[in-house]
Amino acid sequence: MPVAPAHSLEALIQALRRLPGVGAKSAARMAYHLLQRDRDGALQLSQALVQAVDHMRHCERCHTFTEAPICAICQNPQRDATRLCVVETPADQAAMERTGAFAGLYFVLMGRISPLDGIGPHDLGLKKLLDRASDGVVQEVILATNFTAEGEMTAHVMAQALKARGLRATRLARGVPVGSELEYVDLGTIAHALAERR
Numbered sequence: 001m002p003v004a005p006a007h008s009l010e011a012l013i014q015a016l017r018r019l020p021g022v023g024a025k026s027a028a029r030m031a032y033h034l035l036q037r038d039r040d041g042a043l044q045l046s047q048a049l050v051q052a053v054d055h056m057r058h059c060e061r062c063h064t065f066t067e068a069p070i071c072a073i074c075q076n077p078q079r080d081a082t083r084l085c086v087v088e089t090p091a092d093q094a095a096m097e098r099t100g101a102f103a104g105l106y107f108v109l110m111g112r113i114s115p116l117d118g119i120g121p122h123d124l125g126l127k128k129l130l131d132r133a134s135d136g137v138v139q140e141v142i143l144a145t146n147f148t149a150e151g152e153m154t155a156h157v158m159a160q161a162l163k164a165r166g167l168r169a170t171r172l173a174r175g176v177p178v179g180s181e182l183e184y185v186d187l188g189t190i191a192h193a194l195a196e197r198r
């Protein structure tokens with residue numbers, strides 16, 4: 001039975017499916033919700049998207065998202081320029097910032113090495129990182145990529161390249177979470193915490 005095509009609805013659903021983790025059903029649900037219950041929100045979303053795509057760029061020094069050529073952290077003279085922390089994403093950088101425990105600068109990879117997705121070290125700006133870390137001011141590069149298989153591989157490759165240039169690379173320690181009880185911590189974490197005790 002022929003059905004009248006709903007082109008703009010279909011286009012909206014297809015566009016929403018581009019979001020990570022959104023399948024056909026969720027995309028349709030979001031589209032119906034926006035059109036039926038929140039048209040103001042839909043317009044706000046579309047304007048915010050255009051605004052962000054037009055204005056957000058990568059910081060020339062650390063690669064994170066910023067509206068200025070150099071981001072606020074890189075511009076801050078109070079930060080300790082001798083320490084450079086390498087993270088995978090701006091979200092990881094924000095998590096580090098929330099700890100208040102790190103006063104140095106960052107380099108944001110905007111991803112991780114992932115052979116399955118065809119992402120190698122050079123797609124993550126390895127050369128830019130090496131140049132950045134060789135500025136004569138940086139004394140230590142702290143590799144704070146995630147403790148996943150891909151994050152570990154990324155840290156390993158970066159550490160090798162940094163050390164080959166005579167630069168000091170360190171890795172975040174793995175340990176028992178604050179506030180946890182040993183009997184509930186997984187064995188791998190306990191083993192690492194024991195090996196990296198101090």
Ligand SMILES: [Zn+2]
Binds near residue numbers: 061
């Ligand atoms: Zn920056």
